[in-house]
Amino acid sequence: MSNPDISFDGVQLYAGAQAAVKELNDLQTVPGVTFELEYIPAATVPASNATSSVFATVASDWYSSTLLIDAVKSNTLGNFSVIGSRNLLDTSYDNTSRSIIAMRQPLSSEYLMILHNALSSELTRSTAFVAVTRNAIDLSVFTSTLASLGLPAPMKILLPSGPADAALVLNAWSSGDPNNGNYVPTCGVFFTTQPDAAGILETMYTDSRFNMSQMRFYVVGPAAEGVWNATTLSPALRTAPFTNVRFITGFPDPESPTTPLALRYRSSLTSWLSNMSALPTDMTTKPLIRGPTYAGFEGYIAVRSLGEVLALMPDINQTLFLQSLYRRRFLWLNDLTVGPFADRCLVASTTGLSCFCNVGMTTFQIGRISPTTGLQVRVPYASYYDPNVAVLTLPLDQCFLSSSNLKFPLTFAMWYDTMQVAMKAMSYNYNADTTRNIFASATSMPAIMLPKTNESLMAFEDRLYATRRPVVIIGNMFPSIHHHLLNMFVSPTTKYEDAPLSVATQYSRYTWLMKPFLAELVHTVALHVADYYATRQPPVIFVASDNAVGYRVAVQSLHTVQFAVEDGGATNITDIAVMRRQLSAAVEVAKGGRNVLFFVSTVTASVAVNAVNAAAAMTAALEGTAAGSAVFAHLTLAIATDQNNLNTAKFQMANRSALPYFPIFFGSYLYPFWEPGNVNMAAAAAIMNGSTQAVLESMSVHASYMLFTLFTTAAEQSTIQPPTSTSITDHLYEQSFLTAAGVTIGPIY
Missing domain, CATH: 3.40.50.2300 (Response regulator)
Incomplete structure (x- = not known):
């Protein structure tokens, strides 16, 4: 207590220890024995008379503990026990420290x-x-x-x-x-x-x-x-x-409303405070908190541990105390385990206890x-x-x-908010398996790191690498990188076409484009359409788009599979009335018994919504009519767009079963999570427990599930530990073809 920098906790340690002493005496924990707690000023600790009249010291502060441990190490105190000391040096935890019974870890x-x-x-x-x-x-x-x-x-x-x-x-x-x-x-x-x-x-x-x-x-x-x-x-x-x-x-929450030991500590502290005598003068320089504190709980646990050992001893002396403690190995204070304590290597033990351990708390x-x-x-x-x-x-x-004990960090730096929520949930689920040697985490980077005013993107990346060093980046912050960082570039919007190829650098292999372009989605749908009509009457094709580029890529893909486009163009189909007129033209042909493909090509969410709503309105108008039977037998709707746009269209409908009568084709780069019974959807839903159906069917959840599976598997399989961006990248390229959550990736080279 002589050092003001550490006196505050000293007062609380004393209060907690006194509360335990009162409890031990009130309950007569050791029959015939009355416990007393005496304050020993730190300046007198080295003197032999400071410890000659006491059984043991408990809950000594940082300064006093150092003096006591020096005395123990010099063998001047015999079997005198130092219990619950605060030890600055790791040497207080070696096998020459048998009489130092620490509660705190080094x-x-x-x-x-x-x-x-x-x-x-x-x-x-x-x-x-x-x-x-x-x-x-x-x-x-x-x-x-x-x-x-x-x-x-x-x-x-x-x-x-x-x-x-x-x-x-x-x-x-x-x-x-x-x-x-x-x-x-x-x-x-x-x-x-x-x-x-x-x-x-x-x-x-x-x-x-x-x-x-x-x-x-x-x-x-x-x-x-x-x-x-x-x-x-x-x-x-x-x-x-x-x-x-x-x-x-290492101590439990002293304010816990449910932990039995915390409840008992608070009750004992209240009892002691209501009957306490004057504090030693040294302890009046800092406030006594009249409530639970971590330091007070620490002092309470130290004294309670002493009492629990003494309660089961047939005879009480300092030598037998240490023998009894190490023989028991464990103490139980209500539901809290203290120990294990060990002073020798166990022979043919089934527990695997270490040969020496003098510390009580093992949870951080x-x-x-x-x-x-x-x-x-x-x-x-x-x-x-x-x-x-x-x-x-x-x-x-x-x-x-x-x-x-530390697991290797697998860190995802997220610049994509909706994916961060899913990646975080998947990290939590992954980390719950304590047998893994990898610890995953997904950080929303804007919350902890933003570009400075006038800071270039390259300078920002340099600072990111120097101070945060993620293994994987996901989002649209860095179109390219110049460090060894795995960069999954995910644009928040779908682009029409890929940019022209540029000269590769030594870092190009680290950046992957993780979102398909509209041209790719269009071509996927076109290929499927060709397969669908391979054994059917070729369709009359109408192409609708709100943009000339969207119209062009659709026509080009359809021409590739040898389909001619009958009608269409780039028009204002963001207007629902325009969309209905174009769909009506296709419906009129289908009424005549000819196969019709109405092909929508767009990156705009409102266009996808209009296409679905127009089809739903048309279905409702024709349902139960002869004309409707002809239309439903011959009409196919294809919507090539960002799959998030389709989800928007789906979940804005009041009646989601309003389109049951004709096929709707769309492109996706993921597993078919929308199909009933899909195993990956079931796995993702279990992880995202409590999420709405709209969230569960969002692309961000399933893109996250695919990427998380890809990188955790690669990190586990990589021969280099801890895994780095380079080791994971090397492993992925060595595989060339990859499968993650049922999605085929590759060839990559």
Whole structure:
């Protein structure tokens, strides 16, 4: 408590520990034993008399824990137990630390959880980090893990002794990382104290060089303490600089309305607060929060764990306590599992426990700063983020989080809103299978990264590559690219024809056009029409289009299959009356018993709507008449257009069964998801559970399903791990012909 930078959590730890002590005594958890909690000032910890009269220490703060662990490591305390300490160094978790019973994971594990979240969260997706730290902090795990993923090391900003100078830090930050093209890192990680982190972020909030809404910040260890309230801003903005701050915790949500242990903690805390005596003087410099906090819950769990072990011991002494703890392996506090603890390698074990483990919490969760109180709170689950990126639980055979626990990111940068919704749902479904070694995510890029004023497209791509580095880009942001990035160019509108071929570059192989041109859709329909009429009377063909190019490509394709066009042209068929007149001309021929093909060629949604509505009106007028029987037997309607236009036409109809009497042909580059019983439609619908039928039949859902299947399969089959844009591209070209969700792709070369 002597260091004001870490005193706030110390007060809450004390309150939680006292609440547990009162509970243990009230319930007589250990018959004949009364628990007492004594405050030991940090300055007296090294002295032998500080620990000679107590059974164990619990819930020590960062500074006191360091002193206690040094004493344990020097063997001056014998079998004295340090329970629930906050350990700055990984050496507190090695096999010489048997009497150090930690509840928290090592800080190196927190670093890895940060990377799991930052690299794969669709809300963060950053590959350029700045580490604000001091010399004593070891970042080797953080740096080496980034290197193993082929990503740049973090830019380091070292703070001098004493308070941090926010202006100097931000000047260095805004200058960019000299080892990463001088691009400004989009993600900050604070390996320092809370006043340092809070002061820097508060200053950044009013610094026009930074767009904090498109950045993410993580605080680790001592930096995650305290109340986060800005002191230089208006009361309405006191927590605004910390909106995108995240921290790592291994403890359950202390405010959970359903978790039994959290309910018990709050009840015990309330009971202690109602009868509490005066706090030690050292603890009056920081506020005592009269409610649940993560630090308070931590102190409560540490003392409860001590009590649970003692309750089952026939005799109580310090040596037997450690033996009993490691012999039991696990503790259960209500429904919370603490452990496993191990101090030797098990022989012929079926559990695969590690040979040494002295840490209790094995689940990692992402927390945030409350916008109302400035305190640490859990991140509430919502559909806008993948729960698997916010929570990670270790398997039984692991004590600590290691880089091997992190899955390889397969990141989709989305510039296509409707596809992003579907790709995100598919990512969540994919990640739910915890046996996979790949973690997929689909990020709506406009939410986290926009071109700067007057920034060229090439410069924007450079910045994207340096700071976000997606594996796959989907959308129409980049017609071509000049980095090793898989670029699925999807235009929001259908073009009439392909552009003339241009000279290929070394990056041309990375850009794929993923939307057919009208000429391709027209020719697909024309080929099918030729097959359809191969054994029938050749049709009289009417071509309708609202554009001369649309009319020309239709006539050319029909001529290719040796069909003459009887009538038609480019007219204003965006006017429903014009569309009806043209269709009526075709119907009159069909009434005479001749086969008729009414061929609509358009990229315009309203034209597709008019064609369907005109056909529906004609059907209603002729239904049940002799003329109608002749028309329905001889008329075929073909609509070559973007399939989204057909969906628009279909779902605007009040009666979707109004066209049952004659064939309607259309072109599609996807599997026939509109057919009853289609297996891919069933799979996509299961993933998009709760979506409307209009959404389920949209092209964006099924294009997403096809692309997601293509790339996840390629990433899994590629021999290079982690998968990169290049390794996936190489794998796809090696196959030449591909099949994804029933769609044949290729040949590609």
